[in-house]
Amino acid sequence: MIEQERSPLPPAAHEGAHAIEVDNLAKRYGEVEAVKGVSFTVEHGEVFAFLGPNGAGKTTTIRMLCTLTQPTGGRASIDGYDVSTRARDVRQRIGLVFQEQTLDQQLTAEENLRFHAVLYGVPKSEVDARIDRALRMVQLIDRRSDLVSTFSGGMARRLEIARGMLHTPAVLFLDEPTIGLDPQTRALMWEDVLRLRREEGVTIFLTTHYMEEAEYADRIAIIDQGKIVALDTSGALKRTIGADTVELATGNDDLAAKNLEAAGFNIKRGDDEVVAFVENGEAQVASIIAAAGTPIRTVKVHRPTLEDVFLHYTGRQIREGQGGGPTPPHFMHFARRR
Ligand SMILES: Nc1ncnc2c1ncn2[C@@H]1O[C@H](COP(=O)(O)OP(=O)(O)OP(=O)(O)O)[C@@H](O)[C@H]1O
Ligand SMILES: [Mg+2]
Incomplete structure (x- = not known):
């Protein structure tokens, strides 16, 4: 001091x-x-x-x-x-x-x-x-x-x-x-x-x-x-663009989607995965896996970052400057949901 x-x-x-x-x-x-x-x-x-x-x-x-x-x-x-x-x-x-x-x-x-x-x-x-x-x-x-x-x-x-x-x-x-x-x-x-x-x-x-x-x-x-x-605030900015996502690749996506919906989860079918939108992804992973009722190959939890916030508001990624460029899949979920 x-x-x-x-x-x-x-x-x-x-x-x-x-x-x-x-x-x-x-x-x-x-x-x-x-x-x-x-x-x-x-x-x-x-x-x-x-x-x-x-x-x-x-x-x-x-x-x-x-x-x-x-x-x-x-x-x-x-x-x-x-x-x-x-x-x-x-x-x-x-x-x-x-x-x-x-x-x-x-x-x-x-x-x-x-x-x-x-x-x-x-x-x-x-x-x-x-x-x-x-x-x-x-x-x-x-x-x-x-x-x-x-x-x-x-x-x-x-x-x-x-x-x-x-x-x-x-x-x-x-x-x-x-x-x-x-x-x-x-x-x-x-x-x-x-x-x-x-x-x-x-x-x-x-x-x-x-x-x-x-x-x-x-x-x-x-x-x-x-x-x-x-x-x-950082937290509020992230909350405005949405919840966490838990992405599951399963042996049977149709069945997983059906079960998760029946269990009350807000979900979305991707080409090769089922995505659940939840408040606290990490805490809910276990119950999502249990509710899916089918073998799981991989699980990805994604929490919104400021990068996602920037993309949400500008349609671009900050690191690419004025460019634009391809959007990685986990950002796409947020982009599509709007
Ligand atoms: N003295 C100047 N004369 C003409 N244009 C200027 C001048 N200073 C800045 N600009 C233009 O104003 C815009 C904003 O520039 P500014 O330097 O404020 O950006 P920045 O956000 O600080 O960028 P960086 O992250 O690269 O530092 C740019 O298009 C820049 O070319
Ligand atoms: Mg500057």
Whole structure:
């Protein structure tokens, strides 16, 4: 636990202001409508994720919220301060970790932070303590005097997070924070981020196209082609697209289907299998097998994932970018049921 008070920010613009409030926000670059009117609010201390494929408008939205790009439509505010008219107040309250690496490779970890502290007007008397705290937070205190050029990708990324929180922002924006990192480093980085939220109450807004990463968020907005197509908790998003499926390959599908229906299961016949739709697939496997009343060759239980949710709302898979491509059979069940 690190003891150091957050230096008090001027109060929010008005009582009850949300950490982030976005209303019909839009950005057009000539013919390209990068963001087509998105609306959402983020509460103080929330971890909120934008999940979407390449070109969905994630970075453009972040850039507008961080006052780096002017919206061409709608409005947005941080702590009640409008991003278009109160840019100074907004900048005081935010930290940003860019999608691209922006550290100076020829400086040490500490020098990078010191430079940032000056840029952001951190009071001189507080600089040392804050650098210390930030480096401890991301567990890089032992590497403070090493050149960034000697850091691994994951260490550099965590140093960027340390830098983003150096001026104790109320809202930290992370654009694809773990892109290109191995799963282990990604997990470490998430420990840092969640500790930041826990110990400092920082609101986190992140973008990602990793399903697993979005799972860390309290709520997820699925964004595609400039629009939010769904927004909720991970659990609620999965529930909206349907139940678990238990897929049986049997010696006699006709008989299995008949028996399962008689036992009250909601089922569907495939070409080579019988599929039962149930609330809790794993818990019900045994009773489904018993009810089928015929020898079972294989059983597959599938619980909806965010991948399925994305497919449900966009008709595409997130990993294939704009492509489309073939749909694996277990996703097809959900697609067909709609
Ligand atoms: N400065 C710009 N000028 C013109 N078009 C732009 C500009 N910035 C972004 N765009 C376009 O806006 C759309 C959204 O881009 P954006 O960078 O916001 O996507 P993204 O969701 O962050 O994608 P990625 O996952 O690849 O980072 C794209 O079609 C992109 O080409
Ligand atoms: Mg981006």
